[in-house]
Amino acid sequence: MKQFSNISTIIFDFGGVLINLDLPQCILNFKQLGIQNIDNYLSNFGQKDFFLDFEKGNIGTEKFREEIRKFETTALSNEQIDTAWCSFLCDIPDEKLEILTELKEKFRIVMLSNTNPLHIEVSAAGEFAKRGKTINDFFDACYFSYEMHMAKPDAEIFLKLLEDEQVRPNECLFLDDGLKNIEQAAKLGIQTYLVKEHEDLSFLLKDETFI
Numbered sequence: 001m002k003q004f005s006n007i008s009t010i011i012f013d014f015g016g017v018l019i020n021l022d023l024p025q026c027i028l029n030f031k032q033l034g035i036q037n038i039d040n041y042l043s044n045f046g047q048k049d050f051f052l053d054f055e056k057g058n059i060g061t062e063k064f065r066e067e068i069r070k071f072e073t074t075a076l077s078n079e080q081i082d083t084a085w086c087s088f089l090c091d092i093p094d095e096k097l098e099i100l101t102e103l104k105e106k107f108r109i110v111m112l113s114n115t116n117p118l119h120i121e122v123s124a125a126g127e128f129a130k131r132g133k134t135i136n137d138f139f140d141a142c143y144f145s146y147e148m149h150m151a152k153p154d155a156e157i158f159l160k161l162l163e164d165e166q167v168r169p170n171e172c173l174f175l176d177d178g179l180k181n182i183e184q185a186a187k188l189g190i191q192t193y194l195v196k197e198h199e200d201l202s203f204l205l206k207d208e209t210f211i
Contacts, residue, residue, distance in 0.1 A: 004191050005211050008171045010103060010204075011161070012139075013152075014113035016044055016177035017195045018100075019092045019127065026088035033084055034072040042088075045178040046114065046151075054116045057146035061117050082118055089123035097131065099201055100138045109138065112161055112174070114145040114152050141165065152176070153184040162188075175201075 015021050023044055030038040041048045050067040053059045059067070065081050103109055115124075120135075128134050135142060143161050150157035162169060169189035176182050177195045186192050195201070203209055 002193060003209060003211050004173050004193075006171055007107065007173045007191065007210055009108040009110060009165060009167050009173070011110045011112050011172055011174040011190075012100075013174075013176040013178070013181070013195070014111055014115060014124070015089060015119075016197065017175055017201075018096050019124065020090040020198070021088060022090050023088060026084065029084040029087050030068075033076055033080055034074055035068065036071075038071070045180070052151070055114050055145045056151050057149045064116070064118075082122065085118055086123045089119055089127075092127045096201060097138060099204055102205055104138065104140070108140045108165070108167075110161070110165065111135075111139045111142040111144075112152070112157070113143070116146050120144060120146075152178065153180040155184055155188060158185055158188050158190065 012018055021044055023042060027039045027042065041051050046052070047055055050059060050064065054061075054064045065076075065078055068081050068085075069076055100109060124135060128137070141164075143157070143164075145151040145157065148157060148160060150160065152158075162172070165172075170191065173191045173193065174182070174185045175193045175195050176185070177197070179194060182192045182194045
C-alpha cells in the first residue's frame with residue numbers, strides 16, 4: 001500500500017472515483033434517441049468537440065442541447081436529452097461518503113472534476129439529496145471545469161486550485177482514475193493515487209496511509 005507524507009489537503013476526482021459511471025448505458029440511451037455516432041465523442045476520461053466545450057463552460061446547457069439535436073431530425077425534448085446524458089453517472093456508494101465524512105475531520109477535502117452543469121445539478125445533486133445532504137456537506141471546496149473554463153489534464157487547472165487553496169503541491173494528495181490527470185499532477189509536485197474502477201478506498205482511513 002502506498003504511503004503519503006505531510007498531507008493537509010485531499011483532492012478527489014468525482015466520476016469514476018466517487019460516483020460510479022456507466023458510459024455504455026449513456027451511449028445506448030443516446031442511440032435509442034437516434035444519435036448513432038455519439039460514442040465518437042465520449043469516454044470515461046475525457047470528452048471531445050462540443051461535449052468538451054460543455055465541460056469547459058464554453059457553451060451552456062441550451063447550446064449543448066442544440067448541438068445534440070443536430071444529430072437527429074426527430075424533435076427531442078430537453079428531458080430526453082438530459083435523461084440520456086445524466087445516465088452516464090450512476091450512484092455514489094454509501095461507504096465512499098462515509099470515508100469522505102471521516103477524512104473531513106482530519107484534512108481539507110476538495111473536489112476537482114471535469115464536469116458540466118447537468119451532471120452536477122441533476123445527477124450529483126440527486127445522489128446527495130437521497131441522504132438529505134448537499135455536495136457542500138462533504139467537501140470544503142469544489143472546483144468544476146465548467147465554472148473555471150479549464151479542464152484536466154491541463155496544468156493550469158491544478159495551478160489555479162493550488163493558488164486558491166493557498167497550499168503547497170507536496171501537501172496535497174490527488175486521487176483520479178485518469179492516468180493523464182495523475183501524470184500532470186505529479187509533474188507539479190502533487191502526491192497522487194491512480195484509482196482503479198470500483199476500487200475500495202477504505203485504505204484512506206488507515207493510520208499507516210498517512211505518515
